[in-house]
Amino acid sequence: MSLFRLLLVGTLVPTLNLVNQARSKSINTFAGPYIAIIHKLDSCPSDGTLQLNTRVSHFNPSRPYDLPIFTGNATLKEDLRDNYWSRADLAVRSNNQWKENAFIFNFPKQGCTAIREQVPDFFRVLAKLSGASTDKGTPCVVPAGVYLLKNEMVNLTFPNFPVIPYARYRFKVTASHSRNFDTPLLCLAVDCEAIPKP
Numbered sequence: 001m002s003l004f005r006l007l008l009v010g011t012l013v014p015t016l017n018l019v020n021q022a023r024s025k026s027i028n029t030f031a032g033p034y035i036a037i038i039h040k041l042d043s044c045p046s047d048g049t050l051q052l053n054t055r056v057s058h059f060n061p062s063r064p065y066d067l068p069i070f071t072g073n074a075t076l077k078e079d080l081r082d083n084y085w086s087r088a089d090l091a092v093r094s095n096n097q098w099k100e101n102a103f104i105f106n107f108p109k110q111g112c113t114a115i116r117e118q119v120p121d122f123f124r125v126l127a128k129l130s131g132a133s134t135d136k137g138t139p140c141v142v143p144a145g146v147y148l149l150k151n152e153m154v155n156l157t158f159p160n161f162p163v164i165p166y167a168r169y170r171f172k173v174t175a176s177h178s179r180n181f182d183t184p185l186l187c188l189a190v191d192c193e194a195i196p197k198p
């Protein structure tokens with residue numbers, strides 16, 4: 001949590017500057033409360049130890065507060081605990097191009113807790129399916145298993161990021177047991193967007 005806050009302070013300001021530069025000609029309100037939209041969720045090369053194979057329903061602009069629906073499975077070949085080095089590479093779309101590696105977030109010795117704290121409603125679904133505890137006072141463990149998501153509505157609210165720049169983003173999230181990321185155990189590519197709350 002405190003690590004995330006540090007990263008936020010360290011990265012949001014340059015992010016804001018970047019987006020501000022990109023858009024300074026056209027808009028005044030470039031960041032604020034947002035709705036997170038997932039356009040595409042793909043896996044990328046990993047050894048498959050941790051997989052999230054899900055489809056996500058399309059965003060409907062005329063019903064912006066409808067929650068996205070996830071269908072597919074989460075396949076964990078080992079218990080998901082806090083013994084991972086995780087990294088998010090972030091690309092930002094601006095002027096019709098992807099600005100690759102715009103930011104890199106590193107999360108040493110996290111994993112389960114990062115999901116429980118950063119994307120709590122997704123963790124709620126994982127916990128419901130796996131029996132993991134949502135109580136932040138207990139160690140975070142999602143037991144190994146194959147969990148089937150059947151039309152699970154997920155509220156994509158990120159309590160630690162109430163305000164972010166409005167933009168199209170692409171995240172590559174990888175997790176590994178060591179800091180060199182030779183063979184990731186997980187690789188997830190997320191094409192997403194933050195739009196202003198109507």
Ligand SMILES: *[C@@H]1O[C@H](CO)[C@@H](O)[C@H](O)[C@H]1NC(C)=O
Binds near residue numbers: 053072
């Ligand atoms: C999980 O999803 C993947 C990709 O759709 C599929 O190939 C695999 O068979 C699924 N596994 C189970 C146990 O349903």
Ligand SMILES: *[C@@H]1O[C@H](CO)[C@@H](O)[C@H](O)[C@H]1NC(C)=O
Binds near residue numbers: 067156157
């Ligand atoms: C999603 O969660 C946020 C924060 O808890 C809440 O304010 C919002 O009403 C929720 N949205 C829906 C559609 O349930």
